[in-house]
Amino acid sequence: MSGIQGWLRKDGRKGIRNTLVVAYLVECAHFVAAEIVQRFRNTPHEGAVQLIGFPGCFPNEYAARMMERLCTHPNVGAVLFVSLGCESFDKVRAANAVDASGRPVKTLVIQKAGGTKSTIQAGADWITQTLAQIAEGPRAAMGVDELIIGTVCGGSDGTSGISGNPAAGKAFDLLVGEGAACIFEETGELIGCEEIMAERAVTTELGQLLRESVQKAERYYATLGYGSFAAGNAAGGLSTIEEKSLGAYVKSGDSPISGLIKPGDVPPKGGLYLMDVVPDGEVRFGFPNISDNAEIVEMIASGAHLSLFVTGRGSVVGSAISPVIKICANPDTFRALAEDMDVNAGDIIEGNRSIAEVGREIRDLVVAVAAGKQTKSEELGHREFILTYKSFEPIGPACLPGAA
Amino acid sequence: MTGPFLLLSDKDNVLVARANAPEGLEVTLEGGPVRLLRPIPMAHKIARHAIAAGETIRKYGMPIGIATADIAAGDHVHVHNIRSAYTATHALQDADGISAGVSL
Structure with a gap:
């Protein structure tokens, strides 16, 4: 028994948190949305009301799909959209998708709600009544085999590849063995690993697709x-991207690779999946992911209940919607930033613990966090979020060979 | 293990520091003892043996770049003497791992 009591959603998926998200639909509505969330600081609901959003005024299918996936994520219990009114984001489509998922949803349009103060008050009032409503949502026992876990590394250094990432990989092996779905990503940090990675694919056709994604x-x-x-x-x-890549690659562990997904595609069953985060087609809109949280958000859009974040230099970020477990690869960094780190993989560098021991600690912490334990970044209030412009082609059937 | 330096794979021509190693430290390599010409910060690399310009650098048994200069056994192996076979590395003043990376 995992001891996890999930929040049962209408689509059958279960969440490990029951968050109300406030989503601004253009930068012009960001401040008002942030002020609404701010109203719940220093209340018992602090942390349960979280801010997400999309800054752009131009339409983008990727952003629209990501927003729908995020707002119907199993960790989300209700959604308040905050619109200025004249932006291009299709707020009706977004609200309809949330409504169809069985979640309470409200859209406030600042231009029609009387302005800044009125919208903040209306938003806070709606949230207060909705929090009481979603607290009564159905609960159900949840197994480790129902979890989706992402992994990312950020602020990497030369220790990441010899302690934190192998330990995360060991945790992934344990979790995949228990039936969980695990996602690794950032194909731009797998450069130089494409051949060894392709050999791990469950079909040769998938192997070729993995190679092509890199x-x-x-x-x-x-x-x-x-x-x-x-x-x-x-x-x-x-010293080089390929050195960084080889260190990053090991956080995927040793399991066979079951599929290739893109942001927003939910793994169809347990196993290990590579997420292709680099846009398709000609280069548009700039860098694929401008910083670590963009990658975390994409894994959440693919259903990740929580993320493993391996850092050597010392990142302090968390995330909106899904908790982040921070694994510190570098023992000096761990001592310097202990208040931000959940796991000290630096013990491996100093010879105090084995990769297998730290991997087991990470696996056990994943289950504890799924059962409600707060991560360091959650306790500290970190709820970072980034969503920007991209464009993708849909994946083909060869990307998920076992899904039929 | 060679003092504070780790050999990650038999195929490698670099060793990785598992702790900060001070300048002047004597390290016994296969070709004999060498003294570190500068401090080597944790997780930085030194040459396991002499490496000629143009040779492939191997870590984890895998290629991680190409030597841009001749490198003596025990020398720091980093952005100043190796390059990527893919995209150029972006580094600031603190790439040596010792400078603070702030001007004041």
């Missing part, structure tokens, strides 16, 4: 002139 990332980043590599990676001892 080749696409290589072309995309070459056009932009930078690899997926920050200056701090070099300070931390990483």
Whole structure:
């Protein structure tokens, strides 16, 4: 028994949190939406009311689909959309999708609601009554085999690839073995790993698609002139994108790769999945993911209940909607930022614990967080969120060979 | 294990520091003892043996770049003497792992 009591949603999926999200639909509505969320600070509902949003005024199918997936994520219990009124985002489509999912939904249009103060008050009033309503939502026992877990690394250094990422990979092996669906991503940080990764695919056809996804990332980043590599990676001892990639790759563990998904595609069953985060077609809209939270959001859109975040330099971020477990690869960083870190994988560097022991700790923490334990970033109030412009072609049937 | 340095794969021509290693530290490599010419921060790399310009650098048994200069055994192997076979590395003043990366 996992001990997890999930929030049962109409589509049969279960959530590990019951969050009310306030989503602004253009930057012009951001402040008002943020003020609504702010009203619940220092109340018993702090943390349960969270801010997400999309800043752009131009329409984008990817952003529309992501917003629908995020607002119908099993960790979400209700949605308040905040619109300025004249932006291009299709707020009716978004609200209809949330309504069809059985969740309470409300759209406030600032231009029609009387302005800033009136909209903030109307939003806060709706949230107060809706929180009471969703607290009564049905609960159901939830198994580890119903969990979807993402993994990301950020602020990597030369320790990430020898402690934190292998430990996360070990946790993934344990979780996949228990039937969970695990997602790894950032094809731009798998450059140099495409051949060894393709060999792990469950079919040769899928293997070729995995290879092509990395080749696409290589072309995309070459056009932009930078690899997926920050200056701090070099300070931390990483010299090239392929060195960073090899370290990042090991967080996928040793399980066979069951499928290739794109942001918003939900894994059809347990197993290990690669998420292709690099847009299709010609280079448009700039860098695929401008910072770590964009990747976390994409895994959440694919149903991730929580994310494993491995860091060497020391990231402090969390996320809206799904908790983030922070695994610190570097023992010096762990000591410097202990208040932000959930797991000290630096023990492996110092010879105090094995990769298998830290991997087991991560697996056990995943189950505890799913059962309600707060992560460090949740306790601290971190709820970062980014959604930007992209464009994707849908995946083909060869991407999910076992789904039929 | 060679002092504070790890060999991750027999195929590698670099070793990785598992702790900060001070300048002047004597490290015994296969070709004999060398003294570190500069401090090597945790997770940075040194050459396991002499590497010629143009040679492939291997870590985890896999290629991680190409030497842009001759590198002596025990020398720091990093952005100043290797390059990516894919996209160029972006680094700031603190890439040596020692500078603070702030001007004041």
